[in-house]
Amino acid sequence: MRIVDVNELYSPTGGGVRTYIDRKMAILADMGHELIVIAPGREDAVEERPGGGRIHYVKAPGMPFDANYGLFWDAAPITDLLDRIDPDVVECCSPWRPAWIVGDWQGRAVKSYFMHNDNMAAYAQRWFEGVASHARIEQAFAWYTRYMGRFLDRYDTVVTNGPALEKRLRNRGLRIDVAMPLGIERRHFSPEFRDERLRTALLKQCDLPADGRLLLGLGRHHPEKRWPIVIDAVERAGAKLPVGLILIGTGNDSPRMAKRIAGSPHIRMFRPVYDRERLARIMASCDALIHGSEAEPFGLVASEAMASGLPLIVPDTGGCAEVAEPRASELYRARDAQAAATAIIRLFRRDPRMLRRAAITAAAGVRSDAEHAADLMAYYQGLVDAKRAQAA
Template sequence: MRIVDVNEFYSPTGGGVRTYLDRKMAVLAEMGHELIVIAPGRADAVEDRPGGGRIHWVKAPRLPFDRSYGLFWDAEPVTRLLDMLDPDVVETSSPWRPAWIVGNWQGRALKVFFAHNDNMAAYAARWLEGVADTPRVERWFAWYTRYMGRFLARFDRFVTNGAELARRHERRGLNVDAAMPLGIERGHFSPALRDERLRAALLDQCGLPDSATLLLGVGRHHPEKRWPTVIDAVERVGGSAPVGLVLLGDGVDREVLTRRVADSPHIRLFRPVHDRPRFARIMASADALVHGSDAEPFGLVALEAVASGLPLIVPDEGGAADIARPPFAETYRARDAVSCAGAIRRLLRRDRAILRAAARHASGQVMTDRDHAAMLVDYYREAIEGRRALAA
């Protein structure tokens, strides 16, 4: 099977989408399938991936606020590639130009809109926070749901990356054909990678002894990640308990966050760790993952933490909440620093050995990226066969 993903979020400089797609290319190649990505680049180019798969870069303008990403505008270069590649399945996940370019393309492929994010939650609800509650904001922005409905009518299937995003769209009146939860490259992550010396070194960076609690946050420095909520919560707890926080990430809010933690003696910001083995060791060596984003529809970082045997502190909305289970997690009211502080305190009061044993048990049950790829291919195959049967 040949799958082509027309993807505006695939960046030459990295990021979560690139990590997901590069790994998906390699896994599908091992399974005897092919994934090709069409992405906006600074120039037209073709790039083969060592593990299988290929990138077709199409020259496109850069986003003005983040030059790492491009924006498709002209349909012709993309549809010409689709005609040449003649895929069995074509995916896209951007609701802007790619949705219309792919939706209007007249090829034989099964056309799939694969939603990986929720613009309503990530932008509209966040921008109007404090002005109106989420249900009211969604009523005000019902035009966006109607807009999605117009381009979705041109697709054969509407798929989401998990149950949380499917529920959101269905509440708004859209029909979701399937929820396909993502998996992780579980071979990288394991509780066995825990390194007490590394843990002590990170706590020392936070100005704390190894008897303290080390919290880890991972993600872009972006308003939707809600790191100020997490920082505020840790500072509240830090007044009465020895707690350190290490944040791994970078992004548009880096300067804002740097200023925010300047007077916080036990909170440190570090650049992202792209070396996967080292990142996995850091993950396994912390005492809990603390997460702020309520807009993410799927908790990929939370899954990696669980695979590392790491307990969770996450908001009660968003994809991470679907992963959290009481034996190894605490949840708090989304966007509420006081509630987040309460969740951290509850975790600190729990028996650490029992908590870690529950997290270690959960680590063996995390879905892998191979599971995800196999499920996706089976779904596409059934959809193609069903369409052929209807046409016969």
């Protein structure tokens, strides 16, 4: 099959979406499929990928608040490319202008809207949570749900990247046809990469002895990640046991976070680690991953941590909760620093040998990105076959 992804969130300097698409492109090429991405760029350009697939950059204005990304507006350059490429399946994930451009395109392809995120949870509920309950906020922003419903009617299928997002959107009355949980590149992460000397060195940087407990916080420094809750929780738990936290990432909130932890004796912040092998060693050498965001649609970082043999301490709603293995995890009430602190203490008061054994068992069951791609292609093939039969 030939799949075209009209993706406003793809950028050479992007994050999770770029990683997902680049890896998906290589996997599909190995499976005999072709993935072509249409993405906004500063100039019109085509980037061929050596293993198969390509990126068509269409000149578009930049995003006002993030120079890494662009915004589509004109339909003609996109629909002209779709006409010329003539895909079997066309995907879209942006709820703004691209949703309508692809939805209204009159080609023969199966049109799939792929949900990667939840703007309601990531923005509206966070912005106004001190003013009203999440239920009231959802009522106030029901216009956005109705807006989404109007363009989703133009698609042959609506797919989410996991059960957390599926449940959340269906509860709002939106049509969801199938959940296709994402996966990770398994070969990069393993409990076998654990390095006790590295662990001891990281604990020393947190001013803790080798018998201390080392937590990992990994991800963008953005308000939706709720790092202040994580920091508060670690400081509270530190009154009961020797626990340190290393935060790896960067973002708009980095200066505020650095100021917040300036007086914390056992919390340290590091720049992102782009070397996958080094990152895998760091992950496997920590004692648990802690996460603060209940708005995560899938929980990719949590899956990578599990594949590294780490127990999880995560909110009780959202994508991280969905992938957490109960025997190697502790859930806490979302947005509650004291509940998170109690979860840290509960986890580290478990029998360490049993916890380690449970975490290693959980690592073996983490879903791979190749499994995700195979399931998605099988689903699309069924839709393509049905559409061709109907046309015949």
